[in-house]
Amino acid sequence: MKHVCVFAGSNLGAFPEYEAAARKLGSALVARGCALVYGGAKVGLMGVLADTVLEAGGHVTGVIPAGLVAKEVAHDELSNLRVVDSMHERKATMADLSDGVIALPGGLGTLEELFEVLTWTQLGLHAKPCGILNVRGYFDQLLSFLNHAVAQRFVAREHRDMLLSEVDATKLLDRMEGYRAPTVEKWLDRETS
Numbered sequence: 001m002k003h004v005c006v007f008a009g010s011n012l013g014a015f016p017e018y019e020a021a022a023r024k025l026g027s028a029l030v031a032r033g034c035a036l037v038y039g040g041a042k043v044g045l046m047g048v049l050a051d052t053v054l055e056a057g058g059h060v061t062g063v064i065p066a067g068l069v070a071k072e073v074a075h076d077e078l079s080n081l082r083v084v085d086s087m088h089e090r091k092a093t094m095a096d097l098s099d100g101v102i103a104l105p106g107g108l109g110t111l112e113e114l115f116e117v118l119t120w121t122q123l124g125l126h127a128k129p130c131g132i133l134n135v136r137g138y139f140d141q142l143l144s145f146l147n148h149a150v151a152q153r154f155v156a157r158e159h160r161d162m163l164l165s166e167v168d169a170t171k172l173l174d175r176m177e178g179y180r181a182p183t184v185e186k187w188l189d190r191e192t193s
């Protein structure tokens with residue numbers, strides 16, 4: 001993976017471990033020569049991650065909609081800042097520019113971005129590995145819910161398993177490097193329904 005897209009909270013979260021995890025991920029990316037693609041903001045875990053990569057001499061591309069440049073305080077020291085017209089264009093551009101996607105802890109924006117990428121993989125629109133950094137068990141209930149969705153036959157096990165989860169950034173990147181997307185039909189009972 002030459003370019004990794006990271007979704008992350010525009011807030012820092014309640015515990016210092018979240019910020020520490022953003023720093024560790026930034027260092028791990030630079031250590032293996034991966035450039036960062038992210039939402040272009042200076043705030044929250046997004047800003048911490050970008051600063052870490054820049055400080056370590058890595059390459060950072062930010063993609064931010066014009067309407068959010070002031071609100072999210074666009075980072076003005078990135079290797080490359082792309083100002084786009086809409087949220088939709090932001091997500092499509094971030095996905096196009098990257099070979100894999102990671103979510104750090106974050107809020108509604110982070111979750112929305114993560115699930116959009118997963119649904120694109122599920123439909124076979126791309127085959128990029130997708131992982132979460134489960135810092136302090138932040139995503140535990142989300143993973144439980146996805147297992148519930150599988151048990152209730154709304155999600156195929158293979159599609160739930162597309163979401164790789166690790167606590168350690170290097171381990172997650174290793175798993176993503178070896179990942180092959182499933183080629184499973186999205187509809188569980190299509191012949192019978």
Ligand code: AMP
Pocket residue numbers: 008009010011039041068072087088090091106107108109110111112113
């Ligand atoms: P949050 O996780 O809510 O703190 O937001 C993290 C990032 O996701 C911020 O850069 C938000 O602007 C972004 N975001 C929020 N909603 C969306 C959306 N619908 N599409 C793309 N990015 C979004």
